[in-house]
Amino acid sequence: MKKIVLFICDGMGDLPHPSLGGKTPLQEASTPHMDELVSRGQGGIMDVIGPGITPGSDTAHLSLLGYDVKAVYTGRGPFEAAGAGIEILEGDVAFRCNFSTISSDGLVLDRRAGRIREGTKEMASALDGLMLEDIEVIFKAGVEHRGALVFRGPGLSASISDVDPHEIDKPVLVSQATTPEGEKTARILNLFVRKSQEILEEHPINIDREARGKKPANIILPRGGGVVPHILSMRERTGMSVAGVAGVTLVRGVCRAAGIELIHVPGATGGRDTDMMGKAEGAVKALQNHDMVLVNIKAPDTAGHDKEPLDKVAIIECIDKAVGRLLDTIPEGTVVALTADHSTPCSVGGHTGDPVPLAIFAEGNRSDMTKQYDEISCSHGGLGRIVGRELMPIMMNMAGRAEKYGA
Amino acid sequence: MKKIVLFICDGMGDLPHPSLGGKTPLQEASTPHMDELVSRGQGGIMDVIGPGITPGSDTAHLSLLGYDVKAVYTGRGPFEAAGAGIEILEGDVAFRCNFSTISSDGLVLDRRAGRIREGTKEMASALDGLMLEDIEVIFKAGVEHRGALVFRGPGLSASISDVDPHEIDKPVLVSQATTPEGEKTARILNLFVRKSQEILEEHPINIDREARGKKPANIILPRGGGVVPHILSMRERTGMSVAGVAGVTLVRGVCRAAGIELIHVPGATGGRDTDMMGKAEGAVKALQNHDMVLVNIKAPDTAGHDKEPLDKVAIIECIDKAVGRLLDTIPEGTVVALTADHSTPCSVGGHTGDPVPLAIFAEGNRSDMTKQYDEISCSHGGLGRIVGRELMPIMMNMAGRAEKYGA
Numbered sequence: 001m002k003k004i005v006l007f008i009c010d011g012m013g014d015l016p017h018p019s020l021g022g023k024t025p026l027q028e029a030s031t032p033h034m035d036e037l038v039s040r041g042q043g044g045i046m047d048v049i050g051p052g053i054t055p056g057s058d059t060a061h062l063s064l065l066g067y068d069v070k071a072v073y074t075g076r077g078p079f080e081a082a083g084a085g086i087e088i089l090e091g092d093v094a095f096r097c098n099f100s101t102i103s104s105d106g107l108v109l110d111r112r113a114g115r116i117r118e119g120t121k122e123m124a125s126a127l128d129g130l131m132l133e134d135i136e137v138i139f140k141a142g143v144e145h146r147g148a149l150v151f152r153g154p155g156l157s158a159s160i161s162d163v164d165p166h167e168i169d170k171p172v173l174v175s176q177a178t179t180p181e182g183e184k185t186a187r188i189l190n191l192f193v194r195k196s197q198e199i200l201e202e203h204p205i206n207i208d209r210e211a212r213g214k215k216p217a218n219i220i221l222p223r224g225g226g227v228v229p230h231i232l233s234m235r236e237r238t239g240m241s242v243a244g245v246a247g248v249t250l251v252r253g254v255c256r257a258a259g260i261e262l263i264h265v266p267g268a269t270g271g272r273d274t275d276m277m278g279k280a281e282g283a284v285k286a287l288q289n290h291d292m293v294l295v296n297i298k299a300p301d302t303a304g305h306d307k308e309p310l311d312k313v314a315i316i317e318c319i320d321k322a323v324g325r326l327l328d329t330i331p332e333g334t335v336v337a338l339t340a341d342h343s344t345p346c347s348v349g350g351h352t353g354d355p356v357p358l359a360i361f362a363e364g365n366r367s368d369m370t371k372q373y374d375e376i377s378c379s380h381g382g383l384g385r386i387v388g389r390e391l392m393p394i395m396m397n398m399a400g401r402a403e404k405y406g407a
Numbered sequence: 408m409k410k411i412v413l414f415i416c417d418g419m420g421d422l423p424h425p426s427l428g429g430k431t432p433l434q435e436a437s438t439p440h441m442d443e444l445v446s447r448g449q450g451g452i453m454d455v456i457g458p459g460i461t462p463g464s465d466t467a468h469l470s471l472l473g474y475d476v477k478a479v480y481t482g483r484g485p486f487e488a489a490g491a492g493i494e495i496l497e498g499d500v501a502f503r504c505n506f507s508t509i510s511s512d513g514l515v516l517d518r519r520a521g522r523i524r525e526g527t528k529e530m531a532s533a534l535d536g537l538m539l540e541d542i543e544v545i546f547k548a549g550v551e552h553r554g555a556l557v558f559r560g561p562g563l564s565a566s567i568s569d570v571d572p573h574e575i576d577k578p579v580l581v582s583q584a585t586t587p588e589g590e591k592t593a594r595i596l597n598l599f600v601r602k603s604q605e606i607l608e609e610h611p612i613n614i615d616r617e618a619r620g621k622k623p624a625n626i627i628l629p630r631g632g633g634v635v636p637h638i639l640s641m642r643e644r645t646g647m648s649v650a651g652v653a654g655v656t657l658v659r660g661v662c663r664a665a666g667i668e669l670i671h672v673p674g675a676t677g678g679r680d681t682d683m684m685g686k687a688e689g690a691v692k693a694l695q696n697h698d699m700v701l702v703n704i705k706a707p708d709t710a711g712h713d714k715e716p717l718d719k720v721a722i723i724e725c726i727d728k729a730v731g732r733l734l735d736t737i738p739e740g741t742v743v744a745l746t747a748d749h750s751t752p753c754s755v756g757g758h759t760g761d762p763v764p765l766a767i768f769a770e771g772n773r774s775d776m777t778k779q780y781d782e783i784s785c786s787h788g789g790l791g792r793i794v795g796r797e798l799m800p801i802m803m804n805m806a807g808r809a810e811k812y813g814a
Contacts, residue, residue, distance in 0.1 A: 042786070364422060364423065364754060365422060365423070365761075366422060366423065366431075366761070366782055366783060366786075367423065367783070368783055368786055368787065369783065369787060380787065381786075381787075382452070382783060382786030382787055383786075383792070384452065384786070384791050384792030385791070385792065386458060386792070390457070390458035390459065392459070393457070393458050393459025393460060393760065394458050394459040394760075395459070396459055397459040397460075397461065397759060397760035397761065398761075400755075400759075402459055402460065402461045402759065402760045403461065404461040404462070404463055404758060405456055405460050405461065405462060405463065405466050405476070406456075406462055406463025406464070406465045406466025406467065406476075406480065406483070407463040407464065407465050407466075407483035407631070407657065
């Protein structure tokens with residue numbers, strides 16, 4: 001049985017851009033190693049969730065890992081919480097949160113508390129461990145103004161409305177049950193928000209911030225609550241031990257929820273300065289004691305959101321070198337898939353449902369007539385047009401890990 | 408309405424092979440008639456069950472015939488029994504069996520009774536027709552040491568464990584119910600195994616074998632029990648009368664279960680010496696009074712299992728001549744599909760989930776740019792990448808037999 005590398009360049013898929021003479025960043029970039037990969041293997045395109053559906057990073061990664069997104073995705077909350085390092089359990093209700101600023105008359109002044117960067121850990125620990133009725137509160141700070149909240153206990157449901165008004169100068173909303181099952185959870189959520197205000201308003205960090213003329217992070221605004229679904233681990237589903245190299249909290253959360261062991265790679269921050277070469281090297285190293293490794297590189301997505309096509313070209317050329325290092329150092333026969341979790345076109349500045357390019361290579365496997373790795377060349381490739389959930393079985397077959405159905 | 412020929416070359420899909428200079432057997436072989444077929448028609452690739460799933464011959468043929476495998480496949484037993492000539496009925500429980508040799512102290516000495524070739528029919532008739540409680544036993548000998556067993560009567564289930572230890576020098580296992588529904592069937596199965604031993608130990612054929620120093624076939628070891636599912640016949644499902652030309656027991660069983668009339672073709676043995684030309688001629692003849700004919704040619708699969716790429720090339724060139732004969736003699740307008748039920752790569756020596764090449768031709772239908780019939784050329788073809796279950800509706804449409812959905 002062979003090993004598998006799934007190399008995901010976040011948001012790398014794109015559209016033609018005027019400032020690139022009508023080419024996509026992948027078409028414009030010089031990518032000798034990606035082209036070698038697809039030339040020795042096969043090309044195709046992939047609708048990560050389904051044709052025309054715009055994936056989120058969470059749903060996209062679940063799909064690429066072979067999960068039935070419709071069955072396991074209940075919202076971003078559970079994966080955000082797992083990414084923040086909370087061990088989520090089936091039945092928990094999890095939320096994304098912001099540290100926010102509220103006025104004395106109850107209006108939201110800043111949903112990000114002046115983009116607070118310091119002290120959130122201390123404030124989080126003042127909320128973590130609260131008991132509200134018979135419900136345990138687990139709260140962890142994330143990057144900048146972000147946090148993750150988990151309720152654990154009997155009778156919880158995600159059938160509730162949001163408290164975050166999603167706009168400034170509006171009052172905090174009172175969560176309502178959207179079905180009778182949600183009544184307890186709505187009550188606990190409203191209680192938590194009130195409690196967060198009581199505790200944070202008197203917190204020394206906020207007193208200090210106000211003294212320095214900064215906005216206090218004096219309330220927590222949770223949103224996007226979801227019940228933690230029953231998710232079989234990758235080992236249970238595929239029999240493989242899987243490692244993950246990823247900097248982004250949400251992608252790390254998907255990995256954690258799927259039982260993927262997160263590998264620390266020096267310099268892998270998830271930012272544009274990510275040490276891509278280090279990620280490739282970390283992946284090869286992780287293959288020594290894992291059957292499969294997933295690598296996520298965030299930078300192309302950021303360039304897409306920022307509408308910077310030239311930047312995206314430069315990032316892709318940098319990733320190309322990492323792909324070269326990967327091809328030079330993987331064990332013989334390893335199945336390598338190079339793709340994206342979604343398109344983030346620089347002309348759009350956000351995710352779109354355009355299919356992503358896909359290349360799969362494994363020594364001894366079929367090689368088609370695709371010679372270049374980009375959205376257009378791959379669309380004529382021999383892998384055809386597949387959906388994201390089909391990628392894992394296809395790779396497992398090439399790795400000699402497929403099970404026979406029938407006799 | 409036009410007629411349909413589905414020409415299935417068992418296990419013909421393959422991977423690049425070093426001894427063929429990195430080509431697949433289909434790429435290496437000279438196949439002027441297959442190339443003509445795809446040049447005049449269209450090429451594509453097909454995941455017979457689904458992407459990356461390794462098909463068995465039974466599940467593959469069900470899928471190619473348009474059945475929902477997940478709904479109709481309960482195990483190999485029912486199709487093996489149907490292939491052995493037992494008329495299976497919905498609710499029967501059917502098993503594959505071996506004539507085996509057991510020692511006086513109850514250890515399995517040879518699961519194939521010295522690969523017994525003679526006398527199994529006589530021994531089978533001593534078991535066929537037994538009544539165990541209110542359950543009727545139907546037992547037929549197959550090729551060599553093989554047999555098929557059917558239980559018929561009220562309260563049967565396949566929720567039972569196997570009795571075949573699948574290893575020598577081990578005792579025969581006692582079947583256990585895996586759910587309460589299985590209790591009666593487990594009891595009947597254990598009774599049958601004991602009874603087979605009582606009857607076969609004293610059978611003249613075995614007394615004679617022992618006298619000649621041969622291993623007696625003194626016990627029947629059933630395995631792979633499955634409840635016969637509700638399967639609509641091809642006529643019920645498609646309105647067509649379908650004929651089948653196939654030598655392999657399991658494929659013949661799928662045909663029987665689907666209500667396909669098996670046509671005897673002289674020399675069609677299912678072995679490598681099969682008269683392929685005779686099968687093509689038999690298919691054309693069967694079209695005279697059937698709407699569709701399915702042809703299975705076993706030989707390429709055998710070459711794949713035996714890891715003989717040069718042999719597979721020679722077999723493919725032989726099949727190519729049969730395809731030529733077919734094209735020369737079919738009624739004008741006949742829809743011809745040429746494909747495989749799965750890949751059996753010579754580099755692997757077993758089935759894999761790699762997609763199979765597909766060519767469809769019908770006079771007056773579309774013709775794409777595919778010029779050669781092999782795994783790679785077809786992967787760039789105009790039929791794209793389809794799943795096996797889609798083939799029947801595509802062929803029926805080309806034959807003018809599709810029903811309108813909507814107004």
